[in-house]
Amino acid sequence: xxxxxxxxxxxxxxxxxxxxxxxxxxxxxxxxxxxxxxxxxxxxxxxxxxxxxxxxxxxxxxxxxxxxxxxxxxxxxxxxxxxxxxxxxxxxxxxxxxxxxxxxxxxxxxxx
Amino acid sequence: xxxxxxxxxxxxxxxxxxxxxxxxxxxxxxxxxxxxxxxxxxxxxxxxxxxxxxxxxxxxxxxxxxxxxxxxxxxxxxxxxxxxxxxxxxxxxxxxxxxxxxxxxxxxxx
Numbered sequence: 001x002x003x004x005x006x007x008x009x010x011x012x013x014x015x016x017x018x019x020x021x022x023x024x025x026x027x028x029x030x031x032x033x034x035x036x037x038x039x040x041x042x043x044x045x046x047x048x049x050x051x052x053x054x055x056x057x058x059x060x061x062x063x064x065x066x067x068x069x070x071x072x073x074x075x076x077x078x079x080x081x082x083x084x085x086x087x088x089x090x091x092x093x094x095x096x097x098x099x100x101x102x103x104x105x106x107x108x109x110x111x112x
Numbered sequence: 113x114x115x116x117x118x119x120x121x122x123x124x125x126x127x128x129x130x131x132x133x134x135x136x137x138x139x140x141x142x143x144x145x146x147x148x149x150x151x152x153x154x155x156x157x158x159x160x161x162x163x164x165x166x167x168x169x170x171x172x173x174x175x176x177x178x179x180x181x182x183x184x185x186x187x188x189x190x191x192x193x194x195x196x197x198x199x200x201x202x203x204x205x206x207x208x209x210x211x212x213x214x215x216x217x218x219x220x221x222x
């Protein structure tokens with residue numbers, strides 16, 4: 001069964017450092033998403049990406065966040081200057097047109 | 113605004129009983145999806161129901177959708193201890209993004 005792969009599974013970083021979270025989507029999928037889940041809370045939408053550009057973003061997705069698909073395969077989320085409150089699970093999801101989303105196993109980001 | 117609010121927030125039942133979770137939403141949708149999440153793991157898609165469908169079955173899962181009331185329910189019949197997890201509804205908005213509710217934490221006691 002096709003799957004979405006995220007790396008790393010766990011990242012520990014110093015406050016103020018930049019982190020890049022990576023996702024390999026399912027081939028032929030058109031829509032790409034990043035979500036985050038703070039421990040014990042709900043899954044929050046960050047950004048959606050379609051046709052090589054951001055199609056929608058939430059208020060959480062401020063200037064310290066960016067996404068790109070640098071080589072046409074990997075889909076990355078960059079956090080430029082991490083804060084303690086960025087500690088969370090970050091999930092990548094991909095989907096085709098009007099289908100269910102497939103989620104990766106997530107990256108646990110711990111900012112210390 | 114909040115979309116996809118689940119009810120109850122937590123549910124504890126005995127193995128063999130049925131579990132029902134409800135979800136309400138606010139905006140127009142293309143479809144509504146239910147996902148399951150085991151603790152600390154990724155979300156697994158369970159079932160998708162389109163806006164023109166009223167009921168859908170998949171194994172022990174039964175999902176209903178009432179677009180007039182903007183609500184959906186997920187029924188798990190004959191529950192098992194392995195069904196213990198958090199269950200989320202997600203509304204597929206016409207913009208293409210999925211918005212998740214707070215989730216229902218289900219505990220099935222053996």
